[in-house]
Amino acid sequence: MNKLTSTFILLFCILLVSCVAPDVEHYQGSEPEFNFKQFFNGKLKAYGVVQDYSGELTRKMVVDMNASWDGNQGVIEEDFVYDDGETQRRVWNITLNADNSLTGTASDVIGLAKGKSNGSVFHWQYTLELPYGDDTIEVNLDDWMYLVTQSRLINRTAIDKFGIEVGEVTLVIEKVE
Secondary structure, three states, rough: OOOHHHHHHHHHHEEEEEOOOOHHHHHOOOOOOOOOHHHHOOEEEEEEEEEEEOOEEEEEEEEEEEEEEEEEEEEEEEEEEOOOOOOEEEEEEEEEEEOOOEEOOOOEEEEEEEEEOOOOOEEEEEEEEEOOOOEEEEEEEEEEEEEEOEEEEEEEEEEEEOOOOEEEEEEEEEEEO
């Protein structure tokens, strides 16, 4: 093996390792403790932006949420209002499991959303069907929520298509008293 090939393989391995996102277990013990059912309960409000693959701002939004629970079965209603006047509604049906994992469904989610919390962080992934022109497209969402205080979290969602990040959503979600 020549020096150039060895250098290329080493750089490729470093690139692969640097692209691996931390697992939710990495946040064990971080504070404040994120309790999904406690945070997503009652009225919430979110403020956010959507950016394209280059980081350019493409949309702004405000989201009114209402969450309720019956045991470990929850419903989260989200009403989106975008800066261009478009509105959208998503209703999540959530199941919490004893191991801090959860599953969720919604009418525009393909299959199950699956996630888990640990410490102050919640992570879930799902496939979403989005309007696109006169049709729809399927994108994969990698959703990370970071509890900052018991009443406020920051949510960063990477939007991927064919394994390539095509956009990002950033939200600040606050409990409404």
